[in-house]
Amino acid sequence: MKIIALSPSFSKNETLQKEFLTFFPDGILNTEGKRFSEPELIAHIHDADAIIVGLEEINDQILSACPNLKIISKYGVGLNNIDLDACRKRGVQIGWTGGVNRLSVAEMALGYMLMLCRNLYITSNELKNGIWNKSGGFQLSGKTVGIIGVGHIGKELIRLLQPFGCTILVNDIIDQSGYYKKHNLIEATKEALYAQSDIVTIHTPLDDTTNKMINRAVFEQMKSSAFILNSARGGIIDENDLKFALQNRLIAGAAIDAYIEEPPSDTELLTLPNLICTPHIGGNAIEAVEAMGFSAIHHVREYFNL
Structure with a gap:
């Protein structure tokens, strides 16, 4: 054998x-x-x-x-x-x-949220280059978080977010109305979720229905102050459209852990100051x-x- x-x-x-x-x-x-x-x-x-x-x-x-x-x-x-x-x-x-590996990924998604909201990533990198930027961002507590994909990881993230008192919008292809009611979640269309959320986080598989699901049209629906996170699979976010959105401030920032090509080679995307990029370590x-x-x-x- x-x-x-x-x-x-x-x-x-x-x-x-x-x-x-x-x-x-x-x-x-x-x-x-x-x-x-x-x-x-x-x-x-x-x-x-x-x-x-x-x-x-x-x-x-x-x-x-x-x-x-x-x-x-x-x-x-x-x-x-x-x-x-x-x-x-x-x-x-x-x-x-x-x-x-649900807790590992959910903890990283929560970490992304805190780093982006409180401006920890940008100010840390700037300080290493001699820039003293006192902009402390905003609190995660009380903000609106949109979760697309309420499976194992999505549910774990919802549990971790409980102490922050966030309004949580959810979207999933499976009817989970009982779970949503129990945890005070608001079921929303993707369009409403994009428009209303301060943070959008993706926790779906990659398939024909989710390939490049997050594209320029989505970024144009989001708040200019909002963040998007992908700790799921590369390809769910159109990376060229993400680069455009970050460069042109359609959104304030993003964090991604998975890429269409791994390791990724688009240094123009990877070096954007308002992008946190990690080497597919969410479950690691x-x-x-x-x-x-x-x-x-x-x-x-x-x-x-x-």
Whole structure:
């Protein structure tokens, strides 16, 4: 039985290495941190019985080259990088636990909000360059926060926001009216949410309905004093339109953790002073990394009754 872990962050974590090799002593880890091209990936996993994937793209062509593959276990929560229809067609099982890193991502989103509202990011960078800017921004408390996507992470963020007394507008494709009523949330159309929110934060998957969902038309609907956050998936925000919006002050600022291309190469976007950009670390708190890794190992063990 051949079991391969592809994710570099999984493979380099000593706790997860020990757990992985305890149950799969002949397993293969990606300790060199290699990012595989499609031909390299096929050559690496063509005879694997199970793989643990992070952000690696697994499409039908790759699956067709892996006749022994029985299970793909997800290190993380998003499944948009795996062709689920192709897996079903080929009888490849998916090992996945939703929301395993919810607190890690929600805490970062809250951190973004505080940094942007209180002007912490801009003034810190300016002070390092000798600029003494006393502009302290505004308080998060009492402001209007719009949350698009009220799943595991959205709900965790709502819990963390409770002490701040914010008005919270929510939008989701699933009817959750009972939950909204219980937590004093206001269900809103996307258009109303964009127009009324001081902060808009995205917590949806990336699919055909959300690809470039946040674009110039959306920025033009938002308050010029508002902020937008994306700690979900790259591609939900049109990055060229975001750059235009920040450069032309259609909105006051933004924070993004996920990109269409990773790592991103648009230095003009990345160096904008009113953009916080982090290297896709929302789910990478130590506790979340280990929880995601243990979950991925568990699904493989469960499949093979180990």
